[in-house]
Amino acid sequence: MSCCHTYQQQLGGDLSSHYSSIGHSVSERGKTFRLGNRSVPFCKIKTDGGLYPSGQAQKKCDWVFILCETNRFYFVELKGSGKTLKDDQIVQTIQDFKNKISSLSKDQIYGVIVGSNMPSQNTATLRKMQDNFRKHHGNKLLTHSSLYELSTQ
Numbered sequence: 001m002s003c004c005h006t007y008q009q010q011l012g013g014d015l016s017s018h019y020s021s022i023g024h025s026v027s028e029r030g031k032t033f034r035l036g037n038r039s040v041p042f043c044k045i046k047t048d049g050g051l052y053p054s055g056q057a058q059k060k061c062d063w064v065f066i067l068c069e070t071n072r073f074y075f076v077e078l079k080g081s082g083k084t085l086k087d088d089q090i091v092q093t094i095q096d097f098k099n100k101i102s103s104l105s106k107d108q109i110y111g112v113i114v115g116s117n118m119p120s121q122n123t124a125t126l127r128k129m130q131d132n133f134r135k136h137h138g139n140k141l142l143t144h145s146s147l148y149e150l151s152t153q
Helices: 004-011 088-100 124-136
Strands: 025-028 031-035 042-046 063-067 072-079 109-115 140-144 147-150
Touching (some): 004 088, 031 072, 031 109, 072 088, 088 109, 109 147, 140 147
Parallel strands (some): 072 109, 109 140
Antiparallel strands (some): 025 031, 042 063
16 A cells, blocks of 8 residues: 555645656656566655646656655656756755655655766766765765666565
């Protein structure tokens, strides 16, 4: 059973149009995030242009996946080509979720950026961004250039 109803009560928004426990992947601008284990109960929330209407002053990440059994939150940003690598949309969404879900802790939070302009995994720029994310916002910042498949074993 999905945990969408519980989080919809805390976050607000329309349960039928912004929340889903169907479809283990999301794709935008040629980038994809996918849950590896299709039997894991989850809640998928369309944030940018869904839970948060388009045109708001502060940008939000594209999607949030919540793994119901572990209460892990994956804040997902799918970036097309030409977009700079930044985690600000993820961070803004995390802050909003923390304001509405008081029990949400750093070790439950993961950021995921799937984008064309990803530096290689060993660059100082990426390491600095990941270290900053871990220090201030969440457990880990995960990155990939076109497809990120989350192992949910």
